Amino acid sequence: MSEQKYQQIYQVIQLIPEGSVAFYGQVADLAGLPKHARLVSKALKVAPSELNLPWHRVVSSQGKIAIAKNTPLYHEQKQRLLVEGVAFKGERISPAHYWQPDLFALLTQLTH
DNA sequence: TTCGTGACGCAGT
DNA sequence: AACTGCGCCACGA
Numbered sequence: 001m002s003e004q005k006y007q008q009i010y011q012v013i014q015l016i017p018e019g020s021v022a023f024y025g026q027v028a029d030l031a032g033l034p035k036h037a038r039l040v041s042k043a044l045k046v047a048p049s050e051l052n053l054p055w056h057r058v059v060s061s062q063g064k065i066a067i068a069k070n071t072p073l074y075h076e077q078k079q080r081l082l083v084e085g086v087a088f089k090g091e092r093i094s095p096a097h098y099w100q101p102d103l104f105a106l107l108t109q110l111t112h
Numbered sequence: 113t114t115c116g117t118g119a120c121g122c123a124g125t
Numbered sequence: 126a127a128c129t130g131c132g133c134c135a136c137g138a
Contacts, residue, residue, distance in 0.1 A: 002135075024120055035133060037120040042135075044119065058119080066119040073119080 005033060009043040011110055016057040019084045020099040023061045030106065041066065056080040063093045 008031040016022045022030075024037040033039060044055050056077040060066040067074040078088070087094040 005135090028120090035121090036135075038118060038133075039120095039135060041119040055119090060119080061121055068119080071119095077119090 005031070005036075005039065006043045006046070008032060008110075009040055010047065010051060010053060013044075013053050013055065013058060015101070015106065015109060016054055016099055018054070018057075019086060020097050021057050021059045021063075021081070021086060021093055022099040024058060024066065025061055026099070027058060030101070030110075037061075057099075059093060063095065063098070064091045 009027060012027050012030045013022070016027075024040045027040045028034060028036040031040075040058065044053070044058065047053055047055065058066075065074055065077050067077060081093070082088070086097050
């Protein structure tokens, strides 16, 4: 079932460190689902709140919040990132915050 | 089954 | 830097 794919996606998102952001496509790749960036956005939309996923740490490959501006959700995401110390240069997130995971360590944490 | 839809990505202007 | 068009692909109506 597609539930399995979502679980893998959620697992990766849980590993994004506070103060860092990952791209949709990056999350998809790490979850073993290349070319499924859009599935990641869908997975987040239907994610059970009880999982307490750091959903705000997932942004577009342009380093920008993917949600439409002037929506409550957009502001919530930006707020959460600012609280974590993520710096913005206008709409863009400073590249210094882009997550660069250690792939070896990652393998020991994922349960595919 | 076909068709439209994205909280996407990327190359080309 | 900002826009645009297209490719991609799982989902659901």
